[in-house]
Amino acid sequence: MREEDQMPQDDTSGRYRSEVSGIQETMNPKWQRHLPLGAPLGWLGKGWQDLIRQPWPSLAYGFVVFLLALAATVMLFRLERDYLLFPALAGILIVAPLFAAGLYVKSRSLANGERISLRQMLFVRPRAGGQVFFTGMLLCMVMLLWMRAAVIIYALFFGVNPFPGLDGVARLLVTTPSGWGMLIVGLCIGALFAGFAFAIGVFSIPMLLDERIDAFTAMGVSVVMVWNNMGPSMVWGAIVLALFLASLLTGLVGLIVVFPLLGHATWHAYKAMR
Numbered sequence: 001m002r003e004e005d006q007m008p009q010d011d012t013s014g015r016y017r018s019e020v021s022g023i024q025e026t027m028n029p030k031w032q033r034h035l036p037l038g039a040p041l042g043w044l045g046k047g048w049q050d051l052i053r054q055p056w057p058s059l060a061y062g063f064v065v066f067l068l069a070l071a072a073t074v075m076l077f078r079l080e081r082d083y084l085l086f087p088a089l090a091g092i093l094i095v096a097p098l099f100a101a102g103l104y105v106k107s108r109s110l111a112n113g114e115r116i117s118l119r120q121m122l123f124v125r126p127r128a129g130g131q132v133f134f135t136g137m138l139l140c141m142v143m144l145l146w147m148r149a150a151v152i153i154y155a156l157f158f159g160v161n162p163f164p165g166l167d168g169v170a171r172l173l174v175t176t177p178s179g180w181g182m183l184i185v186g187l188c189i190g191a192l193f194a195g196f197a198f199a200i201g202v203f204s205i206p207m208l209l210d211e212r213i214d215a216f217t218a219m220g221v222s223v224v225m226v227w228n229n230m231g232p233s234m235v236w237g238a239i240v241l242a243l244f245l246a247s248l249l250t251g252l253v254g255l256i257v258v259f260p261l262l263g264h265a266t267w268h269a270y271k272a273m274r
Contacts, residue, residue: 031228033273040236040265043272047265050107051257057118058260061102064122066255068099073252083163087150090190091143093244094197096259097205098136101126103263104206104270128208131215135208138215139201146193150186157182198237199223206270225273236269 051058069092076085102121109116126132157178164172173179203222207213213221226233240262247254 100263
């Protein structure tokens with residue numbers, strides 16, 4: 001037998017097994033804030049305090065958001081694109097961090113003991129300059145991609161047929177196997193879009209307003225902060241979703257209060273994480 005055949009072979013299986021990381025091994029102590037799961041309730045409370053201090057600019061801001069959402073809804077019906085209504089309403093959550101920029105500015109001003117006007121909230125001056133608009137454009141692209149994906153999912157389950165209207169599609173979704181299948185697939189794919197948009201946008205927009213930083217770094221840091229503080233981040237996401245759904249039940253009128261409340265609270269979430 002040759003000498004090289006007698007030499008022991010490297011056992012790399014153990015090395016490969018040791019390189020398989022668990023979720024905890026992907027965490028970075030630098031970004032872990034060890035916040036309790038109840039921390040988002042504290043952010044919501046601070047957001048409410050910001051709302052009731054100089055309330056009229058915040059409520060006027062929420063009224064503007066309500067008018068935009070209402071106008072978009074009416075436009076979809078006027079253009080006979082009512083099949084896009086549900087995806088569009090869900091897409092509001094994707095671009096919400098961008099539209100809440102003025103609310104972040106108000107919370108920052110209140111923390112600095114400054115007064116602020118509605119005009120300053122509507123025409124913000126980010127410290128990162130145009131980088132915030134790049135991030136906003138990316139969020140808008142994610143929203144458009146989600147709306148297109150929703151239409152494709154509907155076509156896969158019901159074919160390329162005329163839209164039966166909101167009443168008809170609601171009946172199809174809850175009374176047919178194809179409807180339940182579409183709901184399950186749509187919720188799963190929608191959750192992926194929502195999770196991605198939440199991770200890159202929830203803290204990046206406040207960061208771009210508050211710091212001189214580029215868009216890619218801000219989005220990356222936002223993802224890292226969410227990942228390393230998964231518990232509070234998921235609770236906060238659930239609170240945002242619940243309050244948004246509650247505002248939908250009011251015919252979007254609830255956005256006048258809910259949107260400013262969540263915007264102010266998100267600023268405090270950013271400060272707690274940063």
